[in-house]
Amino acid sequence: MMKSALAGVAIALAPFAVAAQVTLTSETSSVGSSPHYVDTTLAAVLDSAGVATVQVTEGATLTNSVQAVAEGRLDMASAPMILPFLLSRGIGPYSGVGVEEGAKLASGIRVLFFHAGSHQIFGHYNSAPIEDIRNLEGLRIWNGPPRGAALTSGRAMVQLLSGLKDGEAYEGIQTPWPDTVATITGGGVDAWTSPDGIPSGRQIQLAAAGGITLYDVPSDLLASELGQQIVAAPGHAPFSMPVEEYRAAYAGNDITIVTDDDTFDSYVTAFAEITSDSMDEQLAFDIVTAFLEAQDRFEQGSPIGPNLALTFGDINGVSQGACGAVQVKMHPGAIRAYEAAGHTVSDCLRS
Structure with missing residues (x-):
């Protein structure tokens, strides 16, 4: 296990905790995202429990983080489930890795626990020249970071809503996560689509600069052949919440929620907290034990906490976006902690 620290933000929220026995490195996405909340809360939990001190690098591109974990250069990261899938085939953002090396790297990735805190939304400022989300031709739309799972999901959302492909009938704008809010509030785009928790700190930040409207996926489009393909795609799972609960989550903010029925429906980006198979089994056991014991802290530490689909109970694999097209295994120490x-943990998640 690596002892050196990557440049990043050291999480040390419990100054009176027992001295940690090991220092771990982690990378996560930008402030306001659900992976950021999960990873920084986990770091605080592990520090308080005396399990480890975790140094977290914020604003990372998780595509790179997954590869860094697989290569042993990083201890932990939040990983969209589609990324180990793409790495295992050496395709997409990992085409430069190659099929053989990609399969080898992916085979060493292990899961500590799962979550699915981000669902795809489409939004725009109320002043934007958009009357129908099915007609987005000619617009500039922020659809994700320069590469990775979020960009794939964002492009899929625009195609599902309007039938348009990035670069052909609309201009897709991509920026690193830390620049997202500034790019949108600065007027550089007409609309945006992004994976967000509920409530989303990012959407609240955007609404502080002017009223915004957020949309789900209309029912007929979600039920279409393309819609069902997207929902079932590697790394995705269905998302549905009563619209009144969804609106209540944004109460007090200038955010309008539009649906065509009484639910907000979309697809989630399935995530896992990953490490490598080289992590010591007892350390993995201690990490997951501390995670499970901190359920209240995760669920009460932020408004998004109860909606993160964090795995604090039985794990069947399918509900977590695994045991299908995405084939990942849990770390033996994690399985032992759950048991x-x-x-219970499904056999399909055992090595």
Whole structure:
């Protein structure tokens, strides 16, 4: 296990905790995102429990983080489930890695726990020249970071809504996560689509600069052949929440929620907290044990906490976006921690 620290933000929120036995490195996305909340809360939990000190690098591109974990240059990261899938085939952002090396790297990735805190939304400022989200031709739309799972999901959202492909009938704008809010509030785009938790700190930041409208996927489009393909795509899973609960999450902000029925429907980006198979089994056990014991802290530490689909119970694999097109295994130490806590883990997640 690596002892050196990557340049990043050291999380040390419990100054009176027992001295940690090991220092771990982690990377996460930008402030306001659900992976950021999960990773920084996990770092604080592990520090408080005396399990480890975790140094977290914020604003990372998770495509790179997944490869860094697989190569042993990073201890942990939040990973959209589609990324190990793409790495295992040496395609997409990992085409430069190659099929053989990609499969080798992906085979060493192990899961500590799962979450699915981000669902795809489409939004724009109320002053934007948009009357129908099915007609987006000629617009500039922020659809993700320069590469990776979020960009794939964002492009899929625009295609599902309007039938348009990036670069052909609309101009897709991509920036690193830390620049997202500034790019949108600066007037550089007409609309945006992004994976967000509920409530989303990013959307609240955007609304502070002017009223915004957020949309789900209309029912007929979600039920279409393309819609069902996107929902079932590697790394995705269905998302649905009563619209009144969804609106209540944004109460007090200048945010309008538009749906065609009484639910907000979309697709989630399935995530896992990953490490490598080289992590010590006892350390993985201690990490996951501390995670499971901190359920209240995760769920009450932020408004998004209860909606993160964090795995604090039985794990069947399918509900977490695994055991299908995405084939990942849990770390043996993690499985032992779940079983010690009285939970079951599907055989499809065992090495």
